Amino acid sequence: MQNPFIDQIAEELSLTLSQVTATATLLTEGGTVPFIARYRKEQTGELDEVQITSIRDRLQQLADLAARRESIKKSLEERSLLSDELKDKIDKAQTMSKLEDIYLPFRPKRRTKAMIARERGLEPLATHIFENQDASDVAEQALTYVDSEKEVPDASAALEGARHIIAEWISDDADLRERLRKLFWEQGTLISEAFPGKETEGAKYSDYFDWKEPIKNAPSHRILAIRRGEKEGFLFHRILPEEASALSIIEKQFLTGRGPAATEVKTAIADSYKRLLCPSMETDVRLKAKKQADAAAIQVFADNARELLLASPLGQKRTMAVDPGFRTGCKTVVLDAQGKLLFNHVLFCTGSAGQVERAGVEAKALIERYNIEAIAIGNGTAGRETETFFRGLGLSAKIIIVSVNESGASIYSASEVAREEFPNEDLTVRGAVSIGRRLMDPLAELVKLDPKSIGVGQYQHDVDQYALKRTLDDTVISSVNKVGVEVNTASKQLLSYVAGLNETIAGNIVTHRQEKGPFKSRKELTEVTRLGPKAFEQCAGFLRIRDAEHPLDQSGVHPERYTLVEQMAATVGCKVEDLTKDSAARSKINLQDHVSEDVGLPTLRDIMEELAKPGRDPRKQFEAFAFAEGIDKPSDLILGMKLPGLVTNVTAFGAFVDIGVHQDGLVHISQLADSFVDDPNKIVKVGDKVKVTVTEIDLHRNRIALSMKKQPEIGGKKERSGAPKARKHTARDGHQSKSGRRQASNNDFGSNWFDAALKK
Numbered sequence: 001m002q003n004p005f006i007d008q009i010a011e012e013l014s015l016t017l018s019q020v021t022a023t024a025t026l027l028t029e030g031g032t033v034p035f036i037a038r039y040r041k042e043q044t045g046e047l048d049e050v051q052i053t054s055i056r057d058r059l060q061q062l063a064d065l066a067a068r069r070e071s072i073k074k075s076l077e078e079r080s081l082l083s084d085e086l087k088d089k090i091d092k093a094q095t096m097s098k099l100e101d102i103y104l105p106f107r108p109k110r111r112t113k114a115m116i117a118r119e120r121g122l123e124p125l126a127t128h129i130f131e132n133q134d135a136s137d138v139a140e141q142a143l144t145y146v147d148s149e150k151e152v153p154d155a156s157a158a159l160e161g162a163r164h165i166i167a168e169w170i171s172d173d174a175d176l177r178e179r180l181r182k183l184f185w186e187q188g189t190l191i192s193e194a195f196p197g198k199e200t201e202g203a204k205y206s207d208y209f210d211w212k213e214p215i216k217n218a219p220s221h222r223i224l225a226i227r228r229g230e231k232e233g234f235l236f237h238r239i240l241p242e243e244a245s246a247l248s249i250i251e252k253q254f255l256t257g258r259g260p261a262a263t264e265v266k267t268a269i270a271d272s273y274k275r276l277l278c279p280s281m282e283t284d285v286r287l288k289a290k291k292q293a294d295a296a297a298i299q300v301f302a303d304n305a306r307e308l309l310l311a312s313p314l315g316q317k318r319t320m321a322v323d324p325g326f327r328t329g330c331k332t333v334v335l336d337a338q339g340k341l342l343f344n345h346v347l348f349c350t351g352s353a354g355q356v357e358r359a360g361v362e363a364k365a366l367i368e369r370y371n372i373e374a375i376a377i378g379n380g381t382a383g384r385e386t387e388t389f390f391r392g393l394g395l396s397a398k399i400i401i402v403s404v405n406e407s408g409a410s411i412y413s414a415s416e417v418a419r420e421e422f423p424n425e426d427l428t429v430r431g432a433v434s435i436g437r438r439l440m441d442p443l444a445e446l447v448k449l450d451p452k453s454i455g456v457g458q459y460q461h462d463v464d465q466y467a468l469k470r471t472l473d474d475t476v477i478s479s480v481n482k483v484g485v486e487v488n489t490a491s492k493q494l495l496s497y498v499a500g501l502n503e504t505i506a507g508n509i510v511t512h513r514q515e516k517g518p519f520k521s522r523k524e525l526t527e528v529t530r531l532g533p534k535a536f537e538q539c540a541g542f543l544r545i546r547d548a549e550h551p552l553d554q555s556g557v558h559p560e561r562y563t564l565v566e567q568m569a570a571t572v573g574c575k576v577e578d579l580t581k582d583s584a585a586r587s588k589i590n591l592q593d594h595v596s597e598d599v600g601l602p603t604l605r606d607i608m609e610e611l612a613k614p615g616r617d618p619r620k621q622f623e624a625f626a627f628a629e630g631i632d633k634p635s636d637l638i639l640g641m642k643l644p645g646l647v648t649n650v651t652a653f654g655a656f657v658d659i660g661v662h663q664d665g666l667v668h669i670s671q672l673a674d675s676f677v678d679d680p681n682k683i684v685k686v687g688d689k690v691k692v693t694v695t696e697i698d699l700h701r702n703r704i705a706l707s708m709k710k711q712p713e714i715g716g717k718k719e720r721s722g723a724p725k726a727r728k729h730t731a732r733d734g735h736q737s738k739s740g741r742r743q744a745s746n747n748d749f750g751s752n753w754f755d756a757a758l759k760k
Contacts (some may be wrong), residue, residue, distance in 0.1 A: 319338060374402065
């Protein structure tokens with residue numbers, strides 16, 4: 001039976017019916033997004049992961065809508081309220097808001113003013129007034145409903161009760177609610193003001209103390225900033241259209257006469273809008289704005305996380321990793337080329353002269369003893385000072401010294417994963433190990449963290465947490481499967497993100513290789529407990545086995561196509577292994593000869609690409625980066641300085657760049673390029689190496705503004721040639737804690753020094 005939502009989804013996403021049908025079927029059969037995108041191209045018409053994910057999510061949304069529709073009909077049927085006309089309206093409702101509007105008049109309510117008026121017998125009066133608006137006998141009619149026992153003491157009270165009933169009828173009208181909801185969104189104004197008496201305490205939100213703009217144009221970061229300010233008690237905000245516009249819409253629909261009865265209806269309309277409709281519509285539009293802002297912020301987070309996860313790996317190098325510190329010294333660990341902990345020690349790289357001298361001797365001894373090839377230094381407190389120490393040791397130029405982003409390392413060190421891996425080591429050792437492994441393979445190490453801890457989000461604690469987790473999980477899964485996983489060395493956490501696997505099966509894979517030795521072929525995976533045929537189908541193509549018995553086991557070619565590749569080799573008179581090494585042999589293959597009912601050119605082209613580079617890492621090659629020497633803290637900066645930097649976060653309004661001074665600077669979207677930029681992601685990505693100019697410095701608040709323009713304005717003036725050269729400052733800044741070092745500039749977007757710029 002075909003899924004009832006196929007036609008709708010195909011139209012919404014501009015896809016063919018066959019594409020959506022095939023994708024829905026594959027998902028229903030247990031297919032994962034990475035597997036379908038990579039190995040079922042013929043069925044889906046080469047849909048990518050984004051399109052497949054959109055189909056998956058829309059299927060779920062429509063299923064939820066259908067479930068709610070049935071729940072409403074059941075409730076109405078149980079109360080004998082489900083007429084054929086009402087059932088038809090419910091079945092035709094295409095959105096959850098429309099469905100709830102239809103159900104509103106029948107929803108069980110708490111005791112309302114209209115309900116009380118009905119109990120007092122005033123509904124006939126309301127009906128008379130509403131249906132006979134040209135009538136002039138309103139007062140006389142009202143007198144007939146006066147009844148002290150029913151608490152209707154006079155005609156005025158009777159009319160008031162009738163108006164409450166009419167007001168509720170108006171408020172419950174589904175068509176009207178839909179029109180007003182559209183008005184609130186298209187013509188509503190976002191108004192933000194300071195909460196009385198909180199102006200001084202909430203100074204960081206001062207830019208929003210008297211703020212107005214159309215809600216439909218408000219950017220996501222501003223909406224989230226204002227909502228956060230309201231949550232913290234410093235702001236309050238409204239989203240309202242012109243009242244006259246709203247009343248005009250209501251009156252046009254419900255005001256049909258000009259007599260005394262119409263006057264009562266007009267009064268009821270005003271009451272209905274002010275007391276019932278306006279609060280309800282404002283709540284709806286606030287939720288819509290929040291939902292859209294959440295979606296934008298979550299996408300920013302996901303895009304940044306993907307770049308960080310897919311950052312260039314150094315690879316298997318003998319590494320010394322350092323978690324810097326002033327008072328307690330630098331926790332230093334030595335890792336072998338596979339990331340195994342060999343030794344740990346504390347070096348006092350930034351202490352007294354005697355301590356620094358001794359640390360130099362000890363560091364050189366360790367480097368020589370373990371034949372160190374790379375040194376990874378955390379970029380937190382004392383990071384730049386520690387980097388300066390190691391660069392001053394006169395080490396071989398072959399030894400790479402790298403500053404590593406340590407966001408989330410402290411969270412990992414206290415996690416169950418870290419305790420399981422290093423039960424006998426303290427938090428500082430675990431944190432240093434994580435820093436070293438991040439340099440060797442960022443993806444393999446970062447998957448051990450909750451993605452929210454990576455530190456590249458925008459208002460991550462304010463957005464819908466379920467939606468955030470789902471999107472970030474999709475991002476991690478996509479990244480892991482894009483790279484592929486070496487099954488004999490991968491951690492349980494990394495394996496659990498492979499398509500078709502979960503934490504339990506991943507743990508069973510690790511246990512199997514520990515008990516029976518390394519896997520020699522993909523086929524052996526079928527011997528793992530609970531790894532059945534479906535799981536094998538989904539995961540096999542993404543798992544790699546270096547030096548496997550079968551040459552394709554270290555490639556992205558799926559085992560289901562091994563026979564096909566063997567046939568290819570046979571047609572050109574060679575072995576499969578030869579196809580992976582000899583381009584001349586591959587060039588003899590005519591793909592059209594191997595097209596079949598199950599396999600088309602998309603799959604055949606993918607196979608040829610894999611044969612050309614079996615097991616090759618798709619990530620960019622690692623390039624070492626160094627900050628400017630002598631620029632270690634904000635007080636070392638001067639206006640006009642040109643510095644190398646690393647992009648640490650990209651947002652809707654610009655990019656944050658680490659220039660090595662313990663505080664990221666902001667390159668506003670208007671400063672990313674000499675030409676107009678509508679999307680910062682088109683210019684920079686997390687991890688990019690950039691050249692920036694310092695355009696503004698606020699040492700008191702640790703705020704730095706940067707520009708990537710060729711001739712930026714500095715202090716309000718365009719930079720002149722021959723800008724001042726860097727000079728050394730001696731004033732020391734107060735270093736922030738590792739956990740709080742970047743919080744103000746990198747997470748609290750919209751509520752800091754840059755807010756004025758963000759309004760542009």
